[in-house]
Amino acid sequence: MVGLALDGFGAVSPAASIAVGPQALSAAQTIAGTGGTGTVRFDRVCKTYRSAGGEVRALDDVSLDIPPGAIFGIIGRSGAGKSTLLRTVNRLEEPSSGRVLVDGEPIAALGTDGLVGLRRRIGMIFQHFNLLSAKTVRQNVALPLTVAGVEKREIARRVEEALRLVGLEGKAETYPSRLSGGQKQRVGIARALVSDPEILLCDEATSALDPETTLSILGLLRDINRRLGLTIILITHEMSVIREICTDVVVLEAGKVAEAGPVWRVFGAPEHPATRALLAPLTRDVPDDLAARLRPHSVPGGMAVLRITYSGAMPPDLSALVAATGGAVNLLQAGVERIQGHAVGGMLVAVGGPDAEARLRAIGQDVEGIGYVAADD
Amino acid sequence: MSPQMIDRLWQAAFDTLFMVGVSAGIAVLAGIPLALFLVTSGLGGIFPAPRANRLVGLVVNGFRAVPFIVLLVALIPFTRLVVGTTIGVWAAIVPLAVSATPFFARIAEVSLREVDPGLIEAAQSIGCRRRHILLHVLLPEALPGIVGGFTITVVSMIGASAVAGAVGAGGLGDVAIRYGYQRFDTTVMSVVIAILIVLVCLVQFTGDTVVRRLRAR
Numbered sequence: 001m002v003g004l005a006l007d008g009f010g011a012v013s014p015a016a017s018i019a020v021g022p023q024a025l026s027a028a029q030t031i032a033g034t035g036g037t038g039t040v041r042f043d044r045v046c047k048t049y050r051s052a053g054g055e056v057r058a059l060d061d062v063s064l065d066i067p068p069g070a071i072f073g074i075i076g077r078s079g080a081g082k083s084t085l086l087r088t089v090n091r092l093e094e095p096s097s098g099r100v101l102v103d104g105e106p107i108a109a110l111g112t113d114g115l116v117g118l119r120r121r122i123g124m125i126f127q128h129f130n131l132l133s134a135k136t137v138r139q140n141v142a143l144p145l146t147v148a149g150v151e152k153r154e155i156a157r158r159v160e161e162a163l164r165l166v167g168l169e170g171k172a173e174t175y176p177s178r179l180s181g182g183q184k185q186r187v188g189i190a191r192a193l194v195s196d197p198e199i200l201l202c203d204e205a206t207s208a209l210d211p212e213t214t215l216s217i218l219g220l221l222r223d224i225n226r227r228l229g230l231t232i233i234l235i236t237h238e239m240s241v242i243r244e245i246c247t248d249v250v251v252l253e254a255g256k257v258a259e260a261g262p263v264w265r266v267f268g269a270p271e272h273p274a275t276r277a278l279l280a281p282l283t284r285d286v287p288d289d290l291a292a293r294l295r296p297h298s299v300p301g302g303m304a305v306l307r308i309t310y311s312g313a314m315p316p317d318l319s320a321l322v323a324a325t326g327g328a329v330n331l332l333q334a335g336v337e338r339i340q341g342h343a344v345g346g347m348l349v350a351v352g353g354p355d356a357e358a359r360l361r362a363i364g365q366d367v368e369g370i371g372y373v374a375a376d377d
Numbered sequence: 378m379s380p381q382m383i384d385r386l387w388q389a390a391f392d393t394l395f396m397v398g399v400s401a402g403i404a405v406l407a408g409i410p411l412a413l414f415l416v417t418s419g420l421g422g423i424f425p426a427p428r429a430n431r432l433v434g435l436v437v438n439g440f441r442a443v444p445f446i447v448l449l450v451a452l453i454p455f456t457r458l459v460v461g462t463t464i465g466v467w468a469a470i471v472p473l474a475v476s477a478t479p480f481f482a483r484i485a486e487v488s489l490r491e492v493d494p495g496l497i498e499a500a501q502s503i504g505c506r507r508r509h510i511l512l513h514v515l516l517p518e519a520l521p522g523i524v525g526g527f528t529i530t531v532v533s534m535i536g537a538s539a540v541a542g543a544v545g546a547g548g549l550g551d552v553a554i555r556y557g558y559q560r561f562d563t564t565v566m567s568v569v570i571a572i573l574i575v576l577v578c579l580v581q582f583t584g585d586t587v588v589r590r591l592r593a594r
Contacts, residue, residue, distance in 0.1 A: 090502055112506070120504040130499035134517035134594060143513060144503035175594040191503065201502075 037103060038198035038231035040066040040089055045098035047084050047255075058084040059095070060255035066233060066248075068198075071225050073242040073263070074235040075278055076252035082235040085252065086201050089233065090122045091115060102199070120148060123192025123230075127204035129184040131176040137163070137187050138172040144195045162190040166220060182213035189220065193228070200224070202234035206241060218244045239278050243267060243339060251275045264342035268311030284335055286348065286370060294371030301375045303330070303350040306357055309366040312342030324363045327353025378564055385552060386565075390572060393548040396466055396541060397534045400473035404530060407478045409523070411437070412485035413511060423497065423507045437479040445476050445537045449544060469546035473534060481530040488522025489515055521591040528584025532577050549573055 047059040058081045066072045074082045087093035088100050091107060099106050107118055131140050139146075141162055145155045163169050166186040176184055185205060192200055202221065206214040222245045225232050236242060242249050242263060250260040253274035259266055270276045286294075286307075294305060310316050316336050322329050334347030350373060351360075360367045378386075411433070417423045418430040443451065449472040453463050456471040492515055500514045516523075539550020549569050557566030 092498055092501060116504045116506060119502055122502070124499070124502040126495060126499060128493075128495055130493070130495040132496060132514060132518060134520060134591075135513075143500075143505070147503070147505050147509040147513070177594065195503070 037068040038229075039068050039101075039103055040064075040199065040231070040233065041099075041101040041104070042085070042088070043099040043101065045085070045088060045095045045100060047081070047088070047093065048096045057255050059088075062098070062252075062255070062257055064250055064257065064260065066231060068231055069225070069229050070248055071222070071232045071234070071246045073246035073249040074233065074252060075237065075239065075242055075249060076235075076258075076274070077278070078237060080252040080274075081255040082237075082252055083203060086203055086233060086235050089199070089201055090119050090124060120144065120195050121197050122199045122201060123195070123197040124201040124203065125185065125188040125192050125205045127207050129176070129181075129188045129208075131184055131187055131191075133176055135175075136172065137168065137174050137176065137179070140176065140187055141190045141194050144191060148195065158194050158196075159190075162194040165193065165224070166190045180213075181209050182216060185209065185213075185217050186220070189217075189224070193224065197230060199231045199233065202232060204235060204237070207236065207238070214241070215244070221245060237278075239267075239282050243282070243337070247340065251278065262340065264312045264339040264344050267339055268309075268313075268342065268344040283346075284333060287333060290332060290348070290373075293373050295373065296371060298372045299374045302372050303328070303352045303375065304356045304372055305332070305348060305350050305370040306360065307346055307348055307368045307370055308360070309346040309368070310336055310343045311366065312339070312344050314343075314364060314366070316343050316345075316347075320363060321349070321360065321365070324359045324365075325351050325353050325356045326359075327351060327356065378568070382556070382565060385556075386549075386568060386572070389547055389549045389552040389569075390576075392466055392546065393535065393538050393550070393576075396469050396473060396538050396546060396548060397531060400470050400477055401527070401531050401534060403470075403474035404477035404481045404534075405527065407474070408481035408530075409485055409516075411478065411482040412489055412523075413515065415482065415486045416489040416515070417507075417511070423510055437482060440475065440479040441483070443476075445472070446540045446543065448472050448476050449540060453544075464545040466541075466546045468544045469538065469541035469548075473537060473541070476537060477530055477534050480533065481526060484526030484529060485519070485523045488519040488526060491522065492518045521588045524584060524591065525588045528581060528588075531580050531584075535573065535577060535580070 042062050042064040045059050045062045046057070049056045049058055062081075062085060074085060076082050084093050088095050089102065091110075094108070099108060101107065102118060102122070107115075110118055132143070135143070138159055141159045142155050145158060150158075159172070163172060166189050168183060168186050168190065171179065171183065171187075176187060179187065188205075200221075205221075206217050209217060218241060221232060221234070224230065234241070234246070246263050248261065249263050249266050251258040251266065251272060251274055253272065258272040258274045259270065266275060267279065270279055290305070295302075298304065308321075328351070330350040332348040332350055334345070336343050336345035336347065338344075348370070357367050357369045414424075414433060415430065415437070418426040418433075420427050440448070449469070452472045452475060456468050457463050459471050460467040462468055496514050496518060497510055500510050505513065538548050539553070541548050542551025542554060549572060553566055553569040556562045557569060
């Protein structure tokens with residue numbers, strides 16, 4: 001599972017690292033000639049709204065590359081511009097300036113027919129599902145094909161296939177009001193996938209769902225990404241969603257890109273305060289009882305309390321810790337996760353022996369001294 | 378009641394149903410497009426035309442402001458132009474339809490506006506053109522409200538049709554005024570009121586049933 005994600009990511013990361021600039025744009029345009037693969041490029045995208053209180057900059061000079069086959073997460077606090085950014089991909093929002101390119105093609109130039117064609121290549125799912133209440137599940141899922149003038153038997157076949165993909169075979173004749181939230185989102189996914197898109201946009205697709213259903217929908221999205229190879233762009237305000245399925249992530253703060261990169265790197269070594277704030281629910285702080293006993297200076301016979309952080313570069317090799325300190329190592333608290341094959345997280349340890357912090361630093365550990373505890377505590 | 382009076386009541390009931398039925402049909406055919414225009418042509422709508430939207434809005438308000446009995450008389454030249462006569466059932470149908478259309482359009486407009494904008498966005502995202510949005514999103518989603526509004530329109534038209542006697546169109550209201558009121562025939566008056574109550578209840582019941590079926594989905 002992890003290996004697959006890593007392979008997928010490894011294959012696309014060169015494209016992701018292309019610097020945004022005129023040269024990169026021409027490179028993308030040549031790719032477009034070979035047919036749609038599901039790449040999206042934001043090139044200095046700005047969006048300004050005029051409101052009663054003056055101008056609001058929803059997006060401020062956003063440049064990003066989304067490689068084909070990625071599960072690309074856009075995260076930020078509410079009002080950070082996530083939704084606006086996502087909606088520029090299928091032109092539900094028009095940028096005030098800058099360009100959005102899908103498969104290398106600038107989409108601002110498309111006329112009505114071109115835009116309809118583009119939208120048929122880009123599926124979208126929504127927080128509140130946005131299913132038509134007057135239509136059955138089958139009619140909802142069939143709608144993209146019906147309006148595209150696809151032949152009836154072909155529609156029936158593809159709707160059947162899409163419903164099977166999302167696990168709703170038996171619900172075709174049901175009306176959406178009789179479905180649970182998770183089932184509604186599955187219908188939304190089937191509707192988005194029935195026209196065989198190369199990109200899937202997810203607008204807070206799991207925010208209205210309970211944790212268990214969220215996991216099952218995320219699992220479905222991951223499965224779809226693998227089986228169909230389509231690019232998924234999702235926005236969320238929950239880091240746990242990003243951690244669960246994304247390969248790459250961008251953190252938006254007040255319409256600007258605060259931080260972007262592979263998920264393991266952003267999670268392992270968050271640089272921007274906005275990223276840290278979003279990660280806060282997932283990180284463990286020093287427990288209160290321990291914090292109360294911490295002393296600022298070392299005590300004879302006591303132990304140093306250290307925070308060791310793993311940001312993906314260094315494997316969490318416990319025997320190396322013990323060997324380097326040459327004394328007791330007590331694990332107080334730890335949380336290390338494997339994200340895309342990288343160990344990310346950290347732990348609190350109480351270490352005996354002199355100069356433990358310096359010794360660990362010497363073997364390349366990312367160490368931070370928190371304080372000291374007396375031995376009799 | 379004399380057999381002639383019973384015949385007269387039958388004829389009157391038929392006239393009322395005919396007048397209201399035909400003008401209600403016209404009100405639907407003209408009112409729904411009008412309502413769609415009012416909803417979609419506003420700023421930020423899918424067919425933006427804010428100036429035309431304001432103009433049409435004004436015209437609709439103008440017609441709604443005129444009491445039906447006044448409209449009936451004021452429209453006489455127009456009625457002659459359309460149906461070639463200014464007396465009889467057809468002469469009443471024209472002003473009834475002209476009065477009911479803006480009324481129904483405003484009620485349908487409210488239901489259409491209540492359609493979740495997210496549904497329109499979803500439809501756009503799957504490649505719906507604007508006409509598809511009208512056909513597959515706005516109308517079907519607003520249908521229960523539109524049917525409910527149509528029921529209200531028909532009931533108020535039954536009331537309005539009572540003054541159609543002013544152009545010699547007959548109908549139940551006309552019988553009630555000429556025989557029940559002017560000739561002090563309390564029986565006729567009571568029977569007409571009873572028939573009208575039954576009629577209105579039937580219309581309301583039918584409308585409510587259809588709305589309930591539509592909403593049950």
